Amino acid sequence: MITCSAPGKIFLFGEHAVVYGKTAIACAIDIRAQVSVEEILVPAVQMKGPGNNVDLNPRKHPYIYTVVDKFRKLADLPDDNTSSKSGKGIAIDIHSEIPVGSGLGSSAAVTIATIKALDVFYGTDLPLDEIARMGHQVELEVQGMASPTDTFVSTYGGLVRIPDRKKLDFFDAPIVVGNTRKFASTRKLVSNVASLKERHPQVINQIMDAIGTISEVGVNFVCVNDLSTVGELMNINQGLLDSIGVGSYELSELVYASRKAGALGSKITGAGGGGCMIALCEHKNLSRVAHSIKRAGGDAFICRTSNAGVRVEKDK
Numbered sequence: 655m656i657t658c659s660a661p662g663k664i665f666l667f668g669e670h671a672v673v674y675g676k677t678a679i680a681c682a683i684d685i686r687a688q689v690s691v692e693e694i695l696v697p698a699v700q701m702k703g704p705g706n707n708v709d710l711n712p713r714k715h716p717y718i719y720t721v722v723d724k725f726r727k728l729a730d731l732p733d734d735n736t737s738s739k740s741g742k743g744i745a746i747d748i749h750s751e752i753p754v755g756s757g758l759g760s761s762a763a764v765t766i767a768t769i770k771a772l773d774v775f776y777g778t779d780l781p782l783d784e785i786a787r788m789g790h791q792v793e794l795e796v797q798g799m800a801s802p803t804d805t806f807v808s809t810y811g812g813l814v815r816i817p818d819r820k821k822l823d824f825f826d827a828p829i830v831v832g833n834t835r836k837f838a839s840t841r842k843l844v845s846n847v848a849s850l851k852e853r854h855p856q857v858i859n860q861i862m863d864a865i866g867t868i869s870e871v872g873v874n875f876v877c878v879n880d881l882s883t884v885g886e887l888m889n890i891n892q893g894l895l896d897s898i899g900v901g902s903y904e905l906s907e908l909v910y911a912s913r914k915a916g917a918l919g920s921k922i923t924g925a926g927g928g929g930c931m932i933a934l935c936e937h938k939n940l941s942r943v944a945h946s947i948k949r950a951g952g953d954a955f956i957c958r959t960s961n962a963g964v965r966v967e968k969d970k
């Protein structure tokens with residue numbers, strides 16, 4: 655069995671605007687998705703999840719099945735359910751710590767971990783930039799629109815600037831994640847923003863430019879660890895995310911509760927509409943901020959930024 659894992663991520667600045675080529679700064683975090691692949695005798699691709707209840711419905715696993723299709727083509731296999739030349743199949747087992755549909759990049763982490771696991775399984779030996787490129791292609795095909803951010807961060811780990819795909823010096827920041835527990839699909843939110851932009855191009859284009867500028871200015875303060883200025887810019891970014899319709903009542907409650915408890919800055923991470931917000935804190939404030947988020951009705955956990963990208967956990 656081959657097992658690979660890949661990390662989730664947070665956006666310090668720039669989600670949504672990055673879909674239109676503006677600058678964004680994102681960082682991997684220490685929660686991961688783990689994907690195992692093994693050969694089975696039945697000529698099929700089987701999904702196993704926690705509890706091993708086999709689920710064969712491809713529509714429930716669009717990211718995984720899109721990856722499997724790409725490897726079928728790479729390994730020159732027939733266009734049926736077989737996944738090896740000997741006519742055998744594969745079982746894919748996913749265990750993820752990343753809340754789904756929450757802005758922490760669960761889709762990218764699962765996609766990248768699956769690509770790496772199948773890369774080892776088929777012996778294709780893809781370089782990291784090819785893994786990231788394939789992952790982005792998968793998100794594009796499943797979501798319709800997608801920036802390379804999540805898949806790039808999940809591949810390489812650490813702090814990353816998009817669109818130039820530059821890995822920056824590691825940012826070790828104390829962060830509390832607040833989860834509204836409301837599933838929000840990235841595909842839907844990105845498409846809502848695209849419609850708003852079509853209806854009001856002059857207004858929304860300027861907001862996208864301003865979000866990109868926040869990332870460009872913000873990166874200088876991230877690099878010198880000036881957390882209070884980073885926090886101030888996160889708050890401005892949050893206002894602009896609200897203005898493009900990706901906020902929600904629950905997200906705002908968690909954002910304001912965290913600021914009241916002393917967070918240096920707080921904002922939505924990822925697509926919004928539900929899912930998670932992040933609060934940048936001083937170490938001494940971490941648990942106070944986490945409690946305030948819980949009192950405001952959210953789940954909260956303290957997360958560490960992480961330099962670890964995709965990796966093989968087990969290959970035997």
Ligand SMILES: Nc1ncnc2c1ncn2[C@@H]1O[C@H](COP(=O)(O)OP(=O)(O)O)[C@@H](O)[C@H]1O
Nearest residue numbers: 748750754755756757758759760761764839840
């Ligand atoms: N553990 C998992 N097992 C199978 N699919 C998953 C898993 N985690 C995420 N996904 C896929 O990713 C989708 C959510 O991705 P998305 O809407 O981009 O939100 P996010 O990436 O912010 O969590 C799910 O609907 C599912 O297709």
Ligand SMILES: C[C@@](O)(CCOP(=O)(O)O)CC(=O)O
Nearest residue numbers: 670757759800801840924925
């Ligand atoms: C909204 C967006 O900028 C980030 C989406 O992140 P997530 O899937 O919500 O974790 C879309 C993208 O960059 O592809």
Ligand SMILES: [Mg+2]
Nearest residue numbers: 759761762840
């Ligand atoms: Mg996603």
